Each structure stands twice: as structure tokens, then as C-alpha cells.
Amino acid sequence: MSKEHLVIFDTTLRDGEQSPGASMTREEKLRIARQLERMRVDVIEAGFAAASNGDFDSIRSIAEAIRESTVCSLARANENDIRRAGEAIRPAAQGRIHTFIATSPIHMEKKLRMTPDQVVEQAVKAIGWAREYTDDVEFSAEDAGRSEVDFLCRIFEQVIKAGAKTINVPDTVGYNLPEQFGSLIRTLIERVPGADKVVWSVHCHNDLGLAVANSLAAVRMGARQVECTINGLGERAGNASLEEVVMAVRTRADIFPVETHIDATQIVPASRLVSQVTGYPVQPNKAIVGANAFAHESGIHQDGVLKHRETYEIMRAEDVGWGANKLVLGKLSGRNAFRARLQELGIEVASEEQLNHAFARFKELADKKHEIFDEDLHALMSDEAVTPADEYYKLLASRVHSETGEVPLAALTLSVGGAEVKVESSGSGPVDAAFKAIEQVAKSGSELLLYSVNAITTGTDAQGEVTVRLSHGERVVNGQGADTDIIIASAKAYINALNRLHSNAVRLDPQGETV
Structure with a gap:
């Protein structure tokens, strides 16, 4: 029996960037976007076009460079935001506008100062503006986890009629528990007219450490898109971790009726790149990508693993990219080999002068350490990006x-x-x-x-x-x-x-x- 496709929507470049001090340059965003494309992420949320001219330019650059993944921009449900998003994604092979408005009583009253009727009207208008640029429009009900179910059904019905193709249900403040959140998704799919015409999505925050658990509960109840980030990066306690969602679905194929298109061997390289660019180290005991994720200290565990790996390991380290940082270059490597490896890593060199300078620094590094790995090159080129x-x-x-x-x-x-x-x-x-x-x-x-x-x-x-x-x-x-x-x-x-x-x-x- 064939399984349904679970869309992996990566928001490292947008929501992940909201971590304190984690904002990135356009070049860094582009490098991460290329790695996400290499990993076969379905949708890359490249930023929030209306936030700044710099963010607009970075989204547009990513839209020009990425051909295999859908490139998405976030936009509030107002005309200016949506038109900026539409212009930013215009060069994309596949572009998406992701628009949102708050739907919880506290947000509508205290933040928006709008009535529920006004919120529905604005959401419908937003879908109309977005469809002038693309048929791929996603709608999010901000703070859906604390919204009234009847109102969510009402607004989702109207935006589906207006042409939204993806309906996202965010647990914006990380308040929900898995059973509760899964039940919400099932109720919405059962009650909203036209529910079978859209992809149901979830976007969970990790304030109670339940972002991945809530996301997976939603998938079991019918969600077919998960919004997540590399290393669980994000504001406050972060977002659902892409690597944990992907490997949970893959490892527990007996439970989940879905599969992803992710090339899991690119997970560890993506984790290390995001960590280096943002300055957010990965804790050693982090699932999947932490340094200790596949380490066994206990003698009993070591003995079991040596006799039969599956006694204590439910995944193979190499399946998620551990051991992929193979020696790529050494002190005898030439300039062309250096350039070729940078291209394979998705690192663009602006000019021959920059390449020459980077190659000289590579030679200096090769004199200090015998083996040069991909991670060394990423670190070296991060320094080179500083003008x-x-x-x-x-x-x-x-x-x-x-x-x-x-x-x-x-x-x-x-x-x-x-x-x-x-x-x-x-x-x-x-x-x-x-x-x-x-x-x-x-x-x-x-x-x-x-x-x-x-x-x-x-x-x-x-x-x-x-x-x-x-x-x-x-x-x-x-x-x-x-x-x-x-x-x-x-x-x-x-x-x-x-x-x-x-x-x-x-x-x-x-x-x-x-x-």
C-alpha cells in the first residue's frame, strides 16, 4: 500500500532566524537554502519580504537560485506585505505566499483590535491579493492553539473558498499537548467544508518541549505538512526539529501512513552548516544530530551494539549523514579541486580575487592541520564572506x-x-x-x-x-x-x-x- 506524501516545510531562514542574534546575511541564507534544496526539502520559507529591504533581496536571490524546492515568503494579511512577498518570489520556479492573521480571542482583541467578522474579511482579501501572484497560497491562523474551534472552522471555510491551497494550524506559543492538538486537527478536518481540497499543515513551537510530539500527533490525525527548522532553531525555545520529525516518520513507518522525500544523508551536514552560520551550537545529547546521538558509553550497551547494532540503535548513523564529513582536500590539493569542492557545497565565490584569497587561506590551514573536511571549508568561507x-x-x-x-x-x-x-x-x-x-x-x-x-x-x-x-x-x-x-x-x-x-x-x- 503506497503512503501519502508528508510535505516538509522548512522555516529555518524565517522563523529560525528570529533566535536572538541568529539573523543571517543574504549570502549565508543562500548557502543554507542550497543545502535545504540538496536535502530535498519541499518548501523553503526564505523570509518575510516586508520586514526589510535586505530580507526582500535575500528572498529574491533564493527564488532565483533554487529550482527544485518551492520558495516561500511570509506576509501579514495586508496588501503591502503580500505585494512585497509576491514581488520577492516572482523569479521562483515554484513560489508560495504564506499569509497569516491572528484568530485567538486575546490576539484579536488586544493586538489586532478587530472583531471576528473583520478578521475573516481581512483573511479573505489577503488570499485574493496573494492569488494575483501565485496559485500556491498558504493561510495560517496565528495562535490557533488558543483559538475557538467554531471560529477556526468559519475562517478556514472562507479562505478555502477564496483559493487557499494549504491551511496551517500553528501552536504559536507552544501551549498545546499532543493528544489535545491531534484532536484539534482531526476536528477541523472533519468539520471544515472543503477540507479535502487542501493540505493541512502544522507549525508547533517548543515552549513545553512538545513541538515534535505535537507535530507527529497532528500527522497521525491527518496533517500532511509539517513546518519545522534545522536543529529546532527558533525564537524562545525553538520550533519543531526537522531532523526529529523526518526520522520519527521514517523509523516508525509501522505507525505513520506517510513518507517524506528528504535525503536523510544530508541532515547532519545541514545541521552543522546552520550551527556554524547562526552561532547556535548543537547540544551533544540532541537527538539525531548531537555528537552523542550514536555514542554508547555503557559497557552493556557497547557489548550489545558490537554483537548486533539493533540491540540499542534504532537508526544507522550513516543514514542521517554521520561520517559524511570525509576528507575532501589536503595540502597538495590544487586550486581547481578547491573551487570544485566549494561548488559541490553550494558555496559561491564572487570573484577570482576572492577565490585566490580563500585558496591562500586554505593552504595556510592545510599546513596547520593534515586533514581538511567540509566543515573546515564552511568555516573558512564564512570568514571570507566578511568584506x-x-x-x-x-x-x-x-x-x-x-x-x-x-x-x-x-x-x-x-x-x-x-x-x-x-x-x-x-x-x-x-x-x-x-x-x-x-x-x-x-x-x-x-x-x-x-x-x-x-x-x-x-x-x-x-x-x-x-x-x-x-x-x-x-x-x-x-x-x-x-x-x-x-x-x-x-x-x-x-x-x-x-x-x-x-x-x-x-x-x-x-x-x-x-x-
């Missing part, structure tokens, strides 16, 4: 002294607006000393919210990737730095964050709406 105009602060040289019983000291040479500055400072450790030295020059007044170190690959010669999160006023930014020397990587990350604070143009504007 001289973005680098108000730049690390030129460093000398750090740390000795047992002595106060650590960092002496740095920085470029500040093109002028060379030497500075030194002591600290409680070498990293603290380096940060204090940088701050002596920058005087940013920012607060350090996060300092995180992760090895990009295995081995003692691995590059360390450092994430620094700084807060200044209402702005929160992430900075990343990678190097085989962890002190240099830390200084690079701090400077990277300072440059993002210094230049409002570096990152796309945060998207102020949610579904």
Missing part, C-alpha cells in the same frame, strides 16, 4: 602569555578603522585577557551573553569554532571565529560580534512577526 567594509575592527597579531601562578597577559595588534593600534591587558585567563584588551580599544559597553567553544571536526589539530554573543541596548549579535589556536579563534569571534554591532548593515533586520 573589508564590514571590518571596522580587525585582528592583525596576538601574543598571549599564560603560566601557572602568573596573571595571564594578552598583547594584541588591531586595525581600527584602518589605523593600527597596539593594546595589552591582563585577565583571569588568556581569553578574558584578550577580550579585555579588545574592549579597551572598542569601548563598546556591550554585555557578553555567551561564550561557546566547539571543535569543528575531530582530532587534536581540529579548528576550534568560538561563538560570542553580545548585547548592547536592544541589539543582540552573534560573532564567530575559527582557528586551530583557540585564543585567536576567541579574539576573532569577539571582533566579529563587535563589527556586527558597529555596522547595522551587516545582518538583515530582525523579523518582528511570528506564526
Whole structure:
């Protein structure tokens, strides 16, 4: 018996970007979009076109580049938003407009200040505007999880009549429980006239840690699209995790009457790319993509796995892409091989000059570490994406002294607006000393919210990737730095964050709406 198709709608580039400090440049969004296409994601929600000119441009670039996946833009249910979304997706091979309006009593009264009749009228108008650009229109009832069922039935009936092809039921604040949410989906499908003419979708948030459970409960009750993100990235506690939804459906094929088109071997590469770009590390015990997901410490478990893998493993690590970071290049690799591998990874090089500079840095890295993996190339090219105009602060040289019983000291040479500055400072450790030295020059007044170190690959010669999160006023930014020397990587990350604070143009504007 053939199974129904479960549409995987990825919103890493839109809802995932709403994580504090996780906003991305157009080039970073494009790189992730290409990886999502490589993974065979059905729908890529590329952004919120009306949020900013930068977000509009990034959606349009993705629409021009992506040919296999549907490219989608979010839009509030007003004419300006929808027309911006329509123009942004115009170049797409397959384009979708995803429009939404709040339907819960508290949102309609307190936020929209609209009556239920006005909300229905506005939703129907929104579908009409969207259909001027595409027949693929999705409608979401924001805060559906706290909305009245009778009103949801009413508004969904009207937007289906108006031409919506996908009906999305979001648990916007992560309030629902699986049995309750599954029951809601079943009730809507049973009661809404025309329910059989649309795809029913869910978009669950993880405030109670139930986003994946709620999504899967909905699938069992008839939902045929799940909106999710790589690594469960998203505002507050995040969204339903794409990798967990996909592998749950695949692993429990005896339970779920659906299957996805996802190439699961691309899951781990996608996870690592999103983590590197956004600066959000993956916790070691994260399902599917965490470093410990397939590790067995217990002697009993190890013995069982060695005798027969399925005693303790319900999936194969290689099926989701573990072990896929094979050695791709070495110090003897040539420039053409370097260029070819970048193309395979979906990394575009803007010019021959940038390629030459990146290749020179690759050779420097190859002298430091014997094996160069895909993750190393992603980290290297993330650094290359920073243009001289973005680098108000730049690390030129460093000398750090740390000795047992002595106060650590960092002496740095920085470029500040093109002028060379030497500075030194002591600290409680070498990293603290380096940060204090940088701050002596920058005087940013920012607060350090996060300092995180992760090895990009295995081995003692691995590059360390450092994430620094700084807060200044209402702005929160992430900075990343990678190097085989962890002190240099830390200084690079701090400077990277300072440059993002210094230049409002570096990152796309945060998207102020949610579904």
C-alpha cells in the first residue's frame, strides 16, 4: 500500500532566524537554502519580504537560485506585505505566499483590535491579493492553539473558498499537548467544508518541549505538512526539529501512513552548516544530530551494539549523514579541486580575487592541520564572506602569555578603522585577557551573553569554532571565529560580534512577526 506524501516545510531562514542574534546575511541564507534544496526539502520559507529591504533581496536571490524546492515568503494579511512577498518570489520556479492573521480571542482583541467578522474579511482579501501572484497560497491562523474551534472552522471555510491551497494550524506559543492538538486537527478536518481540497499543515513551537510530539500527533490525525527548522532553531525555545520529525516518520513507518522525500544523508551536514552560520551550537545529547546521538558509553550497551547494532540503535548513523564529513582536500590539493569542492557545497565565490584569497587561506590551514573536511571549508568561507567594509575592527597579531601562578597577559595588534593600534591587558585567563584588551580599544559597553567553544571536526589539530554573543541596548549579535589556536579563534569571534554591532548593515533586520 503506497503512503501519502508528508510535505516538509522548512522555516529555518524565517522563523529560525528570529533566535536572538541568529539573523543571517543574504549570502549565508543562500548557502543554507542550497543545502535545504540538496536535502530535498519541499518548501523553503526564505523570509518575510516586508520586514526589510535586505530580507526582500535575500528572498529574491533564493527564488532565483533554487529550482527544485518551492520558495516561500511570509506576509501579514495586508496588501503591502503580500505585494512585497509576491514581488520577492516572482523569479521562483515554484513560489508560495504564506499569509497569516491572528484568530485567538486575546490576539484579536488586544493586538489586532478587530472583531471576528473583520478578521475573516481581512483573511479573505489577503488570499485574493496573494492569488494575483501565485496559485500556491498558504493561510495560517496565528495562535490557533488558543483559538475557538467554531471560529477556526468559519475562517478556514472562507479562505478555502477564496483559493487557499494549504491551511496551517500553528501552536504559536507552544501551549498545546499532543493528544489535545491531534484532536484539534482531526476536528477541523472533519468539520471544515472543503477540507479535502487542501493540505493541512502544522507549525508547533517548543515552549513545553512538545513541538515534535505535537507535530507527529497532528500527522497521525491527518496533517500532511509539517513546518519545522534545522536543529529546532527558533525564537524562545525553538520550533519543531526537522531532523526529529523526518526520522520519527521514517523509523516508525509501522505507525505513520506517510513518507517524506528528504535525503536523510544530508541532515547532519545541514545541521552543522546552520550551527556554524547562526552561532547556535548543537547540544551533544540532541537527538539525531548531537555528537552523542550514536555514542554508547555503557559497557552493556557497547557489548550489545558490537554483537548486533539493533540491540540499542534504532537508526544507522550513516543514514542521517554521520561520517559524511570525509576528507575532501589536503595540502597538495590544487586550486581547481578547491573551487570544485566549494561548488559541490553550494558555496559561491564572487570573484577570482576572492577565490585566490580563500585558496591562500586554505593552504595556510592545510599546513596547520593534515586533514581538511567540509566543515573546515564552511568555516573558512564564512570568514571570507566578511568584506573589508564590514571590518571596522580587525585582528592583525596576538601574543598571549599564560603560566601557572602568573596573571595571564594578552598583547594584541588591531586595525581600527584602518589605523593600527597596539593594546595589552591582563585577565583571569588568556581569553578574558584578550577580550579585555579588545574592549579597551572598542569601548563598546556591550554585555557578553555567551561564550561557546566547539571543535569543528575531530582530532587534536581540529579548528576550534568560538561563538560570542553580545548585547548592547536592544541589539543582540552573534560573532564567530575559527582557528586551530583557540585564543585567536576567541579574539576573532569577539571582533566579529563587535563589527556586527558597529555596522547595522551587516545582518538583515530582525523579523518582528511570528506564526
